[in-house]
Amino acid sequence: MAPMADSIKKSHGFQTIAVHAGRNVDPSTGAVAMPIYPSTTFERDTDGAFSRGYSYIRDANPNRKALEACLSALEVGEEAIAFSSGMGATFSVFQILSPGDHVVLHRDMYYGVRELINGIFTRYGIQHTVVDMRNLDETRAAVRPGTKLFWLETPTNPLIEVVAIEPIAAIAHEHGALFACENTFATPALQRPLELGADLVVHSLTKYLSGHSDAMGGAVILKRAGDLAHKIRDFQHNGGAVLSPFDCWLILRGIESLPARMRIHCENAQKIAEFLSAHAAVSKVRYPGLTNDPGHAIAKRQMRAFGGMLSFEIRGARAEAFLVSSRFQLIIRATSLGGTHTLVEHRASIEGAHTRAPESLLRMSVGLEDTADLIDDLDQALTALPGSLL
Ligand SMILES: Cc1ncc(COP(=O)(O)O)c(C=O)c1O
Structure with missing residues (x-):
């Protein structure tokens, strides 16, 4: 996990975190605004090691590391993983499933997610049930032995339905399933699903976090670092859905004024x-x-x-x-x-x-x-x- 800026503490307020987390004044020049590092490759040490932490742009880049550190601080998660789009981030979550696994989704959701499931993941043998998650009996009744994931976006696109996060987290965990909550509409400035029981938060950074209709990105923020984070990180590396340094920089700049x-x-x-x-x-x-x-x-x-x-x-x-x-x-x-x-x-x-x-x-x-x-x-x-x- 990338470190927070040296000056940032967990006790700092949300606005302070939005402005500072993930960044430091550049030690070599004193630049207050973070430089952009477009380099695709990084020099090895004489013994072949990468003591400065970077080897190849798809694996890690200073701008992405800074953005991921800031996102985990904003959502109060242990790890954030940035993608080239919100759909890339969504894909990274569904790809952790195996054939025969079952997903429960709230009925109103960004239509691209419905298309992703119907167009790709159904072919891979992922089953799903769509329910109204405002009805907890209906939600509980949809659970099957193979239910592995609950997916909820709140407020929803386009019907602006609001669903209580805590009871869905409780149902998911009662059945040993993961709970992913899309927080694109609310943003961490208004709602923090990880504090309400979600295991994962998903964002299209293309929207409020970048905030100026000029950059595309996505992110998954995890409550806990560990195996699940590795699987999603692995998809970022090997799936190749990574965010460019310039887009990371633009999004991080946008986040400063998010609150x-x-x-x-x-x-x-x-x-x-x-x-x-x-x-x-x-x-x-x-x-x-x-x-x-x-x-x-x-x-x-x-x-x-x-x-x-x-x-x-x-x-x-x-x-x-x-x-x-x-x-x-x-x-x-x-x-x-x-x-x-x-x-x-x-x-x-x-x-x-x-x-x-x-x-x-x-x-x-x-x-x-x-x-x-x-x-x-x-x-x-x-x-x-x-x-x-x-
Ligand atoms: C709520 C929501 N989630 C996800 C997405 C997909 O994000 P992206 O376009 O960054 O892939 C969108 C796009 O409009 C959206 O509105």
Whole structure:
């Protein structure tokens, strides 16, 4: 495991850890910002050893080591392993399974995970059952003798469902299974699944952790170093899904402002959710910060704030959702999330046949713009709907 920066203690606060963990002032130059080390190969000692800790870029690189140290400090895990994408990180978790093993998953999840299981892991003999993990009886009933992994993303993409983490950890452990929790939407600034019983946390670093829509990455953070970490690390080395030094550097730079950015994302999302809830052109808003949201009470318990992601349904169907999104002037029609710009996406049309998103649903990644400007843009776009629907 890479060390924390010399000056960082476990007792330091989250903001301090986000700024310092994994980095030191460069001893040879005094540079405060970490240099980028693009070198693919590192010099051996005269006796053939690698006393400086690096041999080849796929095995380790100073920027990746720094990022991994910072991620383990943020999620309070013993080891973090960085990948070239969130899907690379997800793949690394499923590949620890063997033919005949069984996985229990919450029904709403990033659609790429569903495609990965159906397209690849089913062929490798991995079985799975999809349940509503908010229903603990249904979750317990899905367990089989071969159940080895529980997979939960909370809040979920795209329906913003919130699932209590602690009871799922208890069920998984009662049956000797591992529990992996995807923390991409909440980030460790709002929720720390390892402290709530998860064994593994998975991230798409492409989203809030990098935070500027300009770098791709993924990570698995493990509660304990050991055999499981070795298997996932082995996939990083030998599977080759490694993150480039420049992307590590960009993501680590993004993390410095994560706590500050998350505060504005959450404030903006709350105000927008309240505005949309009161709008005649909107039939439903999915945001756990709303007191009438089904996830509100659980989110209040397990999250520090309610996040920057929300989904809302336009009165009407696909045509009306497209009409509204075609009118945005400031808000950008684009997939992905977690960056500084506010993005809106029609999930049903990007996810395809197996989507769980209603045709009338638009997902919004609320950015860092002024709330009033976002609300003005939403308001003028929603007035595009024919009067009969309002
Ligand atoms: C919740 C969630 N998990 C995982 C992923 C996959 O991450 P990546 O695109 O970095 O592979 C995404 C991508 O949109 C996502 O939204």
